[in-house]
Amino acid sequence: TQLLEQSPQFLSIQEGENLTVYCNSSSVFSSLQWYRQEPGEGPVLLVTVVTGGEVKKLKRLTFQFGDARKDSSLHITAAQPGDTGLYLCAAQGGSEKLVFGKGMKLTVNP
């Protein structure tokens, strides 16, 4: 069974601070996705990374896939209250299903 460990699980920061969320596993994945979910809504895809060592940027968000394709990180620069939400990593190991981590609940205070 593939397990994804996310850390930290909770984070409360002030507007303007930087943060990094980690997603780790002992398994190798064909691809890894990051989602953001707001209360009462479904997850919204932020990015998909497929190549070991890949780095993708989406405005103030930087995503990295580990060289061995077992881990990933999400870095947010100058966080804003609108970044508040649950950040989920999800991996595919060759089958069609997504395996999700428990998520990191982020609160950005104005």
Place this chain on the structure above:
Amino acid sequence: DAGVTQSPTHLIKTRGQHVTLRCSPISGHKSVSWYQQVLGQGPQFIFQYYEKEERGRGNFPDRFSARQFPNYSSELNVNALLLGDSALYLCASSQTGTYGYTFGSGTRLTVV
């Protein structure tokens, strides 16, 4: 274009009852997947259907079943509801079923 639509949005059922949840995928998407998200956890895979055939099943009891219709919409059925079935049930669609998933807003099921 409409996104993935799920109905109903909220539902309250009594233990032992049966429930049917519905999902309409994005137009052109032939794959539908179902996930269960318990409070404080990430979504867990229940089923995937592609072209009306079951492509995958998660570690859920036989009380859970699903099907996909010719128009690619899907139903998730749960029999003999337990309190532990209370969760947000999410539907995701994709064109091929291998990547590019779009999730609906979910159905919040409460079993009392």
